[in-house]
Structure formats: structure tokens, C-alpha cells
Amino acid sequence: MKKIFLNLFGLLIGLSFLTGCTKSKEIGSVENPLKFYLVPAQDLMGLETTGKALKKYLEAELGISVVVELPPNYIAVVEAFGSKRADVAILNTFGYILAKEKYDVVPRLKLVNRGRDEYFGQIIAHVDGPKTIQEINGKTFAFVDP
Template sequence: MSERRRPAALLAGLCLSVATLFSAAASAETTELRVSAIPDEAPTELLRKFEPLGNYLQEQLGIPVVFQPVSDYAGVVEALGSKRLDMAWLGGFTFVQAKLRTGNAIPLVQREQDEVFTSTFITADPDVHSHADLKGKSFAFGSVSSTSGHLMPRYFLQQDGIDPDTFFSRVGFSGAHDATVAWVESGKVDAGVLNSSVWEKLLEQDKVDTSKVHVYTTTPTYYDYNWTVRGDLEPELVERIRAAFLALDPANPAHKTILDLQRASRFVPTSAENYTGIEEAARSAGLLE
């Protein structure tokens, strides 16, 4: 090749490289939003709660929004880490796990009540009025990875000087909040703990026999649930998702239906710093190395 022709060839090569980069960038754009949630309730209930929200997000974003159920809490974290999910409804502890697993998970929004969340301790034993009354009896948490069904109740028990693994005769994990209620009501365990919001919902739906089961105490407040996205989603899409959640207005009847299913008065911005206390509690409880 002559010296005269070499610059032209170099320029052509450069143009081809730039075109390839633009092509790759275009192909990397999100064409559908893959969404899931920690399975803290029955799969049919999670899908029922999400469907109106999914339709709303699809309208706001202009791309398909697909709900992908998972079998366990760890599956949600792994799916975010392996980029098989774009967004997920996580508990505070699962968010901490996702942040550590991915290095860049972004908590977008939480419900107003997630700033002051609590867990509810229940029993079917009329003689139980405090933790002390359960010494030597059986107890149920929800999922091992549940913030409100395991981590924070365990942490607060430890703060009260109770090691659940030695204080109770047997500790079981029901896998979900509604399952914990069923265990307690049926007598499978003497007591258990669950998400206070789910407890209130079950009461409203008459799915608890209150002649058998009663609340004996609740935890102090803590930060819990949020909607989290992968940190490598396009920034513009991330902001549009956040804006869609923040635009949900309880004064709008269609929006109120969505908010009611999410048990939310409205959504507010959140940040990773809000979950520092959850991470510290998890390390204190020996659930994180």
C-alpha cells in the first residue's frame, strides 16, 4: 500500500470501528424490563399484586414489562447478579445481598411505610404474652433471607439477650409470611414472626382465625422493602422508572388501585445509605461474613 493510500485506509477502518461501537451500544439497549420479587407470599398473590403495576410501567416506559417469578430469595439476588433480571422488589436484607453480589445495584424507591417498618410476633398460646413465656417452646421465622421474617426479628431478639437457636426448643423456617401464620394457627409451632404489613393484610382479608392467634409484641422500626434495579441499566431508563413510581398519585383512582395492591400510601425516593443499619444487623446476627 502506498503512503498516499494509507491515511484513507486508516480513516475507513476508524469509521468501521466507530460504526461497530454504535451498533453494539444500540443492541445493548433494554427492549423489555424483566421484573421479579422476593417470594415472601404465594406466587399467585405476587402476580396479582404486580399485574396492574406492570401494565402501568409498560405504558410509562413504552417497552414490555415481564414478571418472572423465582422460587426463593437467593434466586432473585442471583438473577440480578447474572443480569437475568433488570428490576426486583427486595427486602432490606436482600437488597444488601444484591448490592454485595453485584457491586452496583441501585435502590430506586420505597413505600413511605418502609422507613418505619416493623415485624409482628404471633402465637396461638393464650399464656404467651412476651418472649420470656416462649422459653423452651418452638418458633418459626419466614425465609432465611427475609428482613422482616428473620433478620431483624433475630437481631432484636439478640438485643434482648435471647439467642433463638438455644432459647427455643426448635426453630423452623416456613419460607413465607403467610406460611408462618398457617404454621402458628395449625399448632405446628408455638409462635412465629412475620412482616407487619402482611399480618395486617391477612387480618383485613379474614385469613386469620383471631380466636386462635394473637399478637404478643412487635419489633422496633427499621428500613425495609424497596424496588432495586441493576446498576448497569441505561441511566435514562433508570430515571424514567423512578419517575413513574414517584408519579403514582393516591388521588388518581387508577393509581390508588396500584398503590393499594402494593400496600403503599405512595412511593418515595430511597438510597443505599438507608440500608446501612440492615447490613450492620446482618453482620451482628452472623448472617453476613
């Protein structure tokens, strides 16, 4: 699984170069390393370990300089695109929608997990609440904040 994860990100980085770069220094150079943002997680230590492994893998496979950033929240990842601090990021659905609306980001790849590329979510209601999709019409929703 870890090897698949790392291969996927290698491909993501390779494809991201097709979009070009607005900076004067070549992206991936020591002066302008590829800036890869990971989304925050509850397991910060695990994320730091993954980030270090990802950096090492990408630098070895692509022959470029990489910086992996671990921002404090999802909004910081989205805003990093607007301020040109991020070149590539892994985003959740809501983060992508915000980044697309604000900064016109373009998805290049989607995650494949256990051979599947679907995304699943849940709609949770009180026991006496809606039981079908049709019963949701007109109801108030609360969404998680990235």
C-alpha cells in the first residue's frame, strides 16, 4: 500500500509539471523547490514521517528538490495556492471545491485505494430523522469545517 501511495504521488508530481510554472527559477531547483502540501491530520507524528518519506522518494525518483509542508489546517492549504506557496497538494473534497472556486486549481489525479477510485461519505441523522434521500429535501444540513 505504501509503495502504491508513493508511486501515485510520483505520478502526480510528474503530471503537475505539464501545467508550467510562473516563477523565474525552474520548479524543482534548489532555488525553487517543488512545494508539496499535505493536509493536516490527527496523527501529526505519522504525517511528519510520511512527509519525510514522500520528500525522499520524490527527490530520488524525479531528481528535483522538494519541500513538504504540513500546514495547521485545510484552509491554509487552499490559501497556499492563492499566495503561490503551494505547487501541489492533497485536498479533501471541500478543500478542492474552495481551491477551484478561489484559485481555479486543476485536479490532475485522484486517489485509488484498494483498486477503487470512489469516494464515500455519510449523511447522519437523529433516529427519528429522515430515512431516505427524498426526506432530506428542504432539511437543514451541517457540514464539517475543513
